[in-house]
Amino acid sequence: MSSIKEGEVLLSVENISLAFGAVQAISNVTFDIRKGEVRAIIGPNGAGKTSMLNVINGFYHPQEGTITFAGKTRSRMLPHEAAAQGISRTFQNVALFKGMSTLDNIMTGRVLKQKASLIEQAFYFGRGRSEEIEHREFVENIIDFLQIQAIRNQPVGRLPYGLQKRVEFGRALAAEPELLLLDEPMAGMNLEEKEDMSRYIMEVREQFGTTVALIEHDMGVVMDLSDRVVVLDYGCQLADGTPDEVSASQQVIDAYLGVSHD
Amino acid sequence: MSEAEFCDVGLYDTFPKVLAHNADKWPDEIAMREKSYGIWIEYSWSDYNTAVKQIAMGLRELGFERGQVVGMIGDNRPEWVQFEIAGQALGGMSIGIYRDCMADEADYLINYAELTMIMAEDEEQVDKLLELGDRIPSVKKIFYDDPRGIEKYDDPRLMKLSDLKALGAGRIAASPDDYDREVALGKAEDVAVLCTTSGTTSRPKLAMLQGGPFLQHCVAYLTKDPKLPTDNYCAVLPLPWIMEQVYAIGHSLVCRNIVNFVEENDTMMADMREIAPNFVLLAPRTWEALVADVRTRMMDASAFKQKLFNWGVERGMKAFEAGRRDWLADFLLFNPLRDRLGLGQVTSAATGGAALGPETFKFFLAMGVPLRQLYGQTELAGAYTLHEPDDVDFDTVGLPFDNTEIRIDNPDPEGVGEIVTRTGGMFLGFYKNQEATDADVKDGWMHTGDAGYIRPKDGHLVVIDRIADLAETNQGIRFSPQFIENKLKFSPFIGETVILGNKRDYLTAMLCIRFDIVAKWAEQNAVSFTNYTNLSARPEVYDMIEREVRQVNATLPEAQRVRKFLLLYKELDADDGELTRTRKVRRGVVGERYANIIDTLYSDRKSVHVDTEITFQDGTKSRIVTDLVVVDLGHDGGVGDTGEAGKAA
Numbered sequence: 065m066s067s068i069k070e071g072e073v074l075l076s077v078e079n080i081s082l083a084f085g086a087v088q089a090i091s092n093v094t095f096d097i098r099k100g101e102v103r104a105i106i107g108p109n110g111a112g113k114t115s116m117l118n119v120i121n122g123f124y125h126p127q128e129g130t131i132t133f134a135g136k137t138r139s140r141m142l143p144h145e146a147a148a149q150g151i152s153r154t155f156q157n158v159a160l161f162k163g164m165s166t167l168d169n170i171m172t173g174r175v176l177k178q179k180a181s182l183i184e185q186a187f188y189f190g191r192g193r194s195e196e197i198e199h200r201e202f203v204e205n206i207i208d209f210l211q212i213q214a215i216r217n218q219p220v221g222r223l224p225y226g227l228q229k230r231v232e233f234g235r236a237l238a239a240e241p242e243l244l245l246l247d248e249p250m251a252g253m254n255l256e257e258k259e260d261m262s263r264y265i266m267e268v269r270e271q272f273g274t275t276v277a278l279i280e281h282d283m284g285v286v287m288d289l290s291d292r293v294v295v296l297d298y299g300c301q302l303a304d305g306t307p308d309e310v311s312a313s314q315q316v317i318d319a320y321l322g323v324s325h326d
Numbered sequence: 327m328s329e330a331e332f333c334d335v336g337l338y339d340t341f342p343k344v345l346a347h348n349a350d351k352w353p354d355e356i357a358m359r360e361k362s363y364g365i366w367i368e369y370s371w372s373d374y375n376t377a378v379k380q381i382a383m384g385l386r387e388l389g390f391e392r393g394q395v396v397g398m399i400g401d402n403r404p405e406w407v408q409f410e411i412a413g414q415a416l417g418g419m420s421i422g423i424y425r426d427c428m429a430d431e432a433d434y435l436i437n438y439a440e441l442t443m444i445m446a447e448d449e450e451q452v453d454k455l456l457e458l459g460d461r462i463p464s465v466k467k468i469f470y471d472d473p474r475g476i477e478k479y480d481d482p483r484l485m486k487l488s489d490l491k492a493l494g495a496g497r498i499a500a501s502p503d504d505y506d507r508e509v510a511l512g513k514a515e516d517v518a519v520l521c522t523t524s525g526t527t528s529r530p531k532l533a534m535l536q537g538g539p540f541l542q543h544c545v546a547y548l549t550k551d552p553k554l555p556t557d558n559y560c561a562v563l564p565l566p567w568i569m570e571q572v573y574a575i576g577h578s579l580v581c582r583n584i585v586n587f588v589e590e591n592d593t594m595m596a597d598m599r600e601i602a603p604n605f606v607l608l609a610p611r612t613w614e615a616l617v618a619d620v621r622t623r624m625m626d627a628s629a630f631k632q633k634l635f636n637w638g639v640e641r642g643m644k645a646f647e648a649g650r651r652d653w654l655a656d657f658l659l660f661n662p663l664r665d666r667l668g669l670g671q672v673t674s675a676a677t678g679g680a681a682l683g684p685e686t687f688k689f690f691l692a693m694g695v696p697l698r699q700l701y702g703q704t705e706l707a708g709a710y711t712l713h714e715p716d717d718v719d720f721d722t723v724g725l726p727f728d729n730t731e732i733r734i735d736n737p738d739p740e741g742v743g744e745i746v747t748r749t750g751g752m753f754l755g756f757y758k759n760q761e762a763t764d765a766d767v768k769d770g771w772m773h774t775g776d777a778g779y780i781r782p783k784d785g786h787l788v789v790i791d792r793i794a795d796l797a798e799t800n801q802g803i804r805f806s807p808q809f810i811e812n813k814l815k816f817s818p819f820i821g822e823t824v825i826l827g828n829k830r831d832y833l834t835a836m837l838c839i840r841f842d843i844v845a846k847w848a849e850q851n852a853v854s855f856t857n858y859t860n861l862s863a864r865p866e867v868y869d870m871i872e873r874e875v876r877q878v879n880a881t882l883p884e885a886q887r888v889r890k891f892l893l894l895y896k897e898l899d900a901d902d903g904e905l906t907r908t909r910k911v912r913r914g915v916v917g918e919r920y921a922n923i924i925d926t927l928y929s930d931r932k933s934v935h936v937d938t939e940i941t942f943q944d945g946t947k948s949r950i951v952t953d954l955v956v957v958d959l960g961h962d963g964g965v966g967d968t969g970e971a972g973k974a975a
Binding site for chain 2: 204205
C-alpha cells in the first residue's frame with residue numbers, strides 16, 4: 065500500500081491522447097482520482113470512457129500524456145504493473161472463467177499475492193498449504209461480504225448475469241486493490257440488483273478503504289454514488305466536478321443529456 | 327453403534343441444568359455445528375455451556391432479573407439458542423420472534439411480553455426494532471451478532487454480543503460461583519418458554535411452557551423415536567416454532583444429538599446435503615416442494631434420464647406397494663436421489679401440521695425415506711402422536727406418546743368429535759390471558775378445537791380439520807375446505823387455494839398458480855408471459871388448471887365439487903396477513919380483502935375487474951389492473967367429460 069492519505073491524489077492522468085489510426089479516441093484529457101473517493105466517468109456511447117479505463121490499467125498505451133499513480137509518473141502503464149501496483153478492474157462484458165466455480169474465480173484474484181513455488185502448490189505443502197488457507201479465508205470474507213454463499217461452488221457460467229457481475233466484482237476485490245476500476249458495474253441489472261451493487265460499492269469504500277473509479281450509464285446511480293464526476297464526449301473532456309456541478313453545466317446537458325428544443 | 331441414552335430429567339429438570347450436566351460429563355463431545363465462512367465450525371458441550379454462562383452473567387451485570395423476559399429474533403444460530411438458555415438460567419422466560427415478522431407484529435409481542443433484553447441477529451432485525459422507536463419502552467438492551475451496517479447507529483440500547491460475553495466473562499472471573507447458584511435456583515415448574523401460537527384467527531397468544539415438563543415430554547417423544555449422540559440434526563425450522571424448540575433445544579439436551587446450523591437460508595439444501603441429517607421434520611408443503619422440484623428438474627433432463635427416472639419410480643412404487651424394496655431402482659435412482667436431497671442418512675423423517683398428499687407420501691416411502699406423520703399443538707409442547715415405523719397410514723397421525731391421553735368429546739354417530747388431550751408436557755396456561763386459558767383448558771384437559779376420531783381397529787388418531795373451519799353450504803352439506811384445498815394443492819401447478827362455500831349455494835375456489843413450475847410449463851409449451859399476474863391470466867394456463875380441477879372434482883362427492891374457480895392475480899402472502907406464518911389461510915382476511923372477487927364467483931358474471939395496489943417487501947408499490955376470468959364447470963364440476971380432458975392432458 066502506498067503512503068498516500070485519504071483525500072490526496074492517488075492517480076492523475078495528464079493531457080492523455082489516444083488514437084487508433086485516424087480515429088481519435090481520447091484527446092487531451094486531464095483529471096485526477098483522490099484516495100477514498102468514488103469517481104465516475106460518464107459520457108455518451110463512444111465517448112472514450114472504456115478507453116480511458118484501459119489507459120489507466122495499461123491495456124492501451126496513449127500516444128501523448130502521462131499517468132501518475134501513487135506518486136510515480138510514467139507515459140504508459142503495463143497491465144501486470146498496474147495489477148502489481150494495486151489497480152484491479154471489472155469488465156463491461158463479464159470476463160470470468162465460465163467453467164470454474166465462484167470460489168475458484170475469486171481465488172484467481174489472489175494470484176499476485178501468492179509466493180509459493182509451483183511444487184509447493186502442486187503438492188500442497190509448506191507455503192503452498194499455509195497460503196492457500198490464508199487466501200481462502202480472505203476469499204470467504206469477500207463471499208460473505210457479497211452474500212454469495214449459496215453460489216460458492218457453482219460454475220459461474222450457469223449463474224444469472226447479475227450474479228456473474230457480482231462474482232467479477234468479488235474477484236477484483238480479492239486482489240486487495242488500492243484503486244478499483246469498474247466498467248459499467250450495473251449494466252443489464254434490474255432495479256434490485258442495482259441497489260445491491262450500489263450498496264456493495266459504498267461498503268467497499270467504508271470497509272476496505274478502496275478508491276473506486278466507475279463508468280456507468282445509469283445517471284441516478286452516478287449522481288447518488290459518486291463524489292466527483294468527469295464527463296467525456298467524443299474523446300474530449302467536457303466537465304469535471306461534483307455531481308451537482310456537472311449536472312448544472314449547460315455543455316454537459318447539451319452533449320450528454322441531449323440539447324433541449326423548447 | 328452406541329445405544330440411545332437420555333438425560334435424567336427428573337434430576338436435571340431445567341434447560342440450563344441439563345446443559346451444565348452435559349458440559350460436565352461430556353465436555354469435548356460435539357454439541358453444535360455452524361457453517362460459517364464455508365467451514366463447519368464445531369462447538370463442544372463445554373463451549374456451549376461457557377457461551378451460555380457468559381451471556382447469562384453479562385445479562386445479570388446489566389440488571390436482568392428473575393421473571394423477566396428475553397427475546398430472540400433472527401435466523402437460526404447457535405447464539406440464538408445460547409441466549410435463550412442464558413435467559414432461563416437467570417430465572418427468566420424466553421420468547422422467539424419469527425425472523426420475517428413485520429415491525430408491528432414485533433411491537434405487539436415485545437410489549438405483550440414486556441421484553442427487556444433482546445437478541446437481534448443482524449442489521450435487518452436491528453432496523454426493525456429501532457424503527458419502533460419509543461414504542462417498546464420495556465426493552466433495555468438490543469444485542470446483535472453481525473455488526474455489519476450497525477456501526478452507523480448510536481442508539482444507547484445497542485450492544486454487540488461479544489461485548490456482552492466479555493462483560494459476563496469479567497463477572498465470572500470475579501465471582502465464579504454466581505452462575506451455578508443462579509442455575510440451582512431454577513425449578514422444574516418455572517416457566518421457561520413463552521411460545522407463540524400460530525394465531526390463525528387472531529393475534530398470537532403466548533403458551534407458558536415449564537422447563538421440567540417440557541423436558542419430560544421430550545423424553546416421551548424420544549422413547550418413541552430415539553436419537554443417538556452421534557446423530558445429526560439440521561436446525562432449519564424456525565426456532566420460535568414449538569417443534570424447533572423441541573428438536574434443536576429439548577432433544578439435543580436430552581439425548582445429545584448434534585444440532586447443525588446452516589450458513590444462510592439460500593445454502594440450506596447444499597448444507598443439509600453436506601450434513602446428511604439422521605432426522606428431519608418438514609412441513610407438508612416442503613415435502614411437496616421437494617418432489618415438485620425433482621419433477622421440474624426432470625423436465626429439463628435428457629430423454630434418457632427422464633426414461634430412467636420414470637422407470638425407476640414405477641418399479642420402486644410397485645415394489646413398495648408389494649411391501650418390498652427394489653434393489654435396482656434403489657441403486658440406479660433412489661439412493662442417488664436421496665443423497666441429492668440431503669436425505670441419504672435419514673433414519674426417521676416426519677411431517678405434520680397439515681395433510682400430506684398420499685402420492686407424495688408414497689414417493690418418499692418408496693424412495694426409502696421413513697416418513698411418518700405426527701400431530702400436536704404448541705400448548706401441548708408440540709407433537710404427541712407419531713406413527714410407529716412399521717405402521718404408517720396416510721390417513722392417520724398415529725398413536726399417542728406414553729405420557730399422553732386423548733379422548734373425543736361430543737362425538738357424532740360416526741365417532742367424529744373434538745380432540746381433547748392431556749400430556750405430561752402440557753402448558754401452564756396462556757401468558758397474561760386467563761380467559762383464553764379457561765376457554766381451552768378444562769379440568770386439566772386441552773380442548774384442541776380439532777375435529778377427529780380414534781380409529782376403532784387400531785387406535786390411530788385421525789384428524790379431519792379445525793372444528794371451527796368445517797363449513798356448511800346452504801343445502802346443509804358439511805365439508806372441510808382445507809381437505810379440498812389440500813387435494814387441489816397436490817397438483818404441482820397449484821400453489822395456494824381458498825375453497826369457498828360456507829353458507830353459499832355451492833363450492834368455488836380461488837387458486838394461485840405455483841409460479842416456478844407453471845413458468846417452466848409455459849416455457850415448454852411456448853406460452854409467453856411477463857410476470858405472475860400475466861401468467862395467471864393466460865388462457866392456456868386456465869385450460870391447464872381447469873384440467874387439474876376437473877381431476878380433483880372427480881374424486882369428490884358431487885355436492886363437494888368445485889363448481890367455479892378463478893386464478894388470483896397474486897400469491898397469498900403472510901406479509902399481507904392472508905396466511906399465518908406457518909402458511910395457513912386466514913379465511914377472515916381473505917374473505918374481506920377479496921370480497922368483490924368472491925361475490926363475482928357467486929353471481930352470473932363471467933369476469934371481475936381488479937384495480938389494486940400491491941406493496942412489495944422492499945416497500946415499493948405496484949398497481950395491478952387486470953380482469954380475472956371465472957371458469958364455470960357446471961353442476962357436476964365438469965366431471966362428465968374428465969375422460970376427454972384426461973386424454974388432452
